[in-house]
Amino acid sequence: MQPSRIALKSGSEGIAAINTIMSVMGIDLKTLRPEPCVEGYSTPGGYSARAVHPIALAKVMQIARLIKEEFPEGRSLSAIGGVETGNDAAEFILLGADTVQVCTGVMMHGYGLVKKLCTELQDFMRMHDFSSIEDFRGASLPYFTTHTDLVQRQKEAIKQRKAIRMGLQSDKDWTGDGFVKETESMVSN
Ligand SMILES: Cc1cc2nc3c(=O)[nH]c(=O)nc-3n(C[C@H](O)[C@H](O)[C@H](O)COP(=O)(O)O)c2cc1C
Structure with missing residues (x-):
């Protein structure tokens, strides 16, 4: 949380989170080489997509609370991490995100994913009778406690x-x- 706090205190207009998470995918138990393997060698790389979504939700929730509590004049929060469906996007908005970004989802499924995502987000809004994003932005934040x-x-x-x-x-x-x-x-x- 401290990096976000310092960035905002230093005048950043907003925060975009999260990036990939440094990971080792596994070890091949036959060859004993780490994966992914390039010419017998590997290096820790960025883990993304669905696997990081729960981690991203927690980080976005914490940053949203930080903005609410310490920067009441308002800063923007762009949520990233494992968004592939409208429901994934809705979750981030429910935690207070102003915008939502997709990286790996589009790499894997193409730009058509965005159209599908928008349709699913509208389905979610219809289900709850929400007529705008503002009707539910941050609506789940009050339900976090210790x-x-x-x-x-x-x-x-x-x-x-x-x-x-x-x-x-x-x-x-x-x-x-x-x-x-x-x-x-x-x-x-
Ligand atoms: C292949 C690849 C390249 C990326 N390059 C950058 C980059 O240059 N700068 C950056 O800030 N984030 C970069 N990212 C991180 C993404 O912007 C995003 O924060 C992260 O992948 C989580 O979102 P996702 O689950 O939708 O992929 C990259 C991610 C991937 C998978």
Whole structure:
């Protein structure tokens, strides 16, 4: 987070994240040579596409929060990493991205992917009745919290479910048709 903070404090108009992630793809267990192998040798290279998408989501979420909390006058955030579908793009926008970029997806599937991506993004918007990107930009950001808070919330929820369980105390309370729901209501987690 510190590189983004320093860049923004130093006057950057915005942040584009993420780039590729330095990786070694594997080792050929027959030849014992690292992969990808060029004339018997390899070098760590940039991992991209779907594999990096969850990592990119986390980074974009952190940068979006940083901008919101420390640069309230507004800076732009361009999200990159594993975008191949409209849903992938929607996820980044839900985390607060102003724009979304595609690199490997277009290399693999051609520029036609962008048209498909736009159609899928519109399908997502229709499903939620969103009429513009602004209707959902950053909408998922408020649902991130700390690990400690998650534990606390779960404890509280279990306590409440246990209290509800107290309501079904006698066999005559079973309704028959509601058996599944009533059973679920008695499970604390
Ligand atoms: C073959 C290739 C070349 C790239 N070249 C550059 C580059 O010159 N400068 C740069 O900032 N990022 C470069 N990137 C990183 C991409 O812009 C992008 O940040 C990264 O691949 C993650 O997005 P993706 O999953 O859509 O590929 C390159 C990526 C690939 C796969």
